[in-house]
Amino acid sequence: MNTEAIKDLLYKIADDQLILGHKNSEWTGFGPLLEEDIAFSSMAQDKVGQSWQFYKILNELGETDPDTLAFMRNAEQFHNCQLVELPNGEYDFSLIRHFLFDTAELIRFSMLSESSFEPIALLSKKIKGEVKYHTMHANIWIKQLGSATSESISRLQASLDYAIPFALGIFEPSKFEEELKQEGIFEGEAVLKATWLGQIEGIIDQTALKMPSLDQSHLGLGGRYGTHTDHLQPLLDEMSEVFKVDPTADW
């Protein structure tokens, strides 16, 4: 097995989950209605919990422990796509991001359930159900607000137009695409992206929203190898504040 290729794959999945989980958790107590606040917060916890599982596999492959991986790296050492580090904005943007990202995530985990690298296959099978609910949640909200009032439609459309180039950054090819494919570890970002596009369009078509052009795809690239927006470092500083004050803190 090509350990470097596997680590590369694990880092981007774990970092995406950790950063988006943290961003989404910022809605706790601020959600548009109580029930939604609880649901969105729960999903944020799912993401952070899932990231911990992926960091644990990295740990088993020789990387340092999950807490240190999560809290002690700088922005340029993170492999998350830029989409997940963008500020939450208003709820329209957070929902669009949740929709674009989680749709890709569910397809990724479905693909990885067949991975020849067993720890990833087992974990992906196990968390597919959680992410399935996340996409149900996203789809229902997008269908609802994407066909409701002129305000909700124009807000979602503006967020969709803004987010799309960054969403395409999810599929930035890895240095190891060929190795991962050849060894049956992961079918690759290109396959994932094609499936994703079909599903996204399938939902958008059921609303008054229009699928934006995909021409600006170069804009959201770079995150997988440490090129991030200015938003990531302050986010990491805030996230790791307690850990950096006292790494042994426990409660």
Add this chain to the structure above:
Amino acid sequence: MSLKSLDPRVGRLHISEQEGNLETPKGVLDQFETYEAFVQVKEGKSLDHVGPVHAPNEEMAFLFAKEQFTRRGSFCNALCIVKTENILMSEYSDNKISVYDAVVTNPTGIITEEFEIFHLFKRGKQHRYIGTVNALNFDDALANSKVFYPSEKPVYNVWVVNSKDILTSDDDDRDIWDTLKEKQYREAIDYKGQDLIKAYKEKIAQD
């Protein structure tokens, strides 16, 4: 003056101190309608009412109910949603008197629709699913239920729901409840603080 808070999320919003007062208060009934959620934790177990959620429609009520009522359980086999206004509630009874005692009409024998029956056996507890009856209307369903589902224990309240008004989770979606066992970082229960609290309390008591 901008609102000061220890919460960095609030700080970032730069909310002026006056801002919160500008909003016009909501009207008394300006809120989403309510939906009742019913959960079956395991195949073969009873389907019980678990509580209400506010939502703009049935699908969203399902989404919300899933997280409100089935997240902390180990598994959920089925989740059903009914709009509250679609539930016919019988009178309430008390003191070991069954509410069915007041139902004096006999079943009409005319079958046009299917209804689901829920019984309340203890005040303050949740309604429990009993079974289906075929009847003409809600009142006829109640009369049928008295005949078909006689209960040794007194029934203090009955809910009657037209079967077509129930949204039930898809069997293929049962995997949304098949979640990770590890609760680290995502359940308050995993933060073990009891020892620290105990030590702190003892310290306070000594001082």
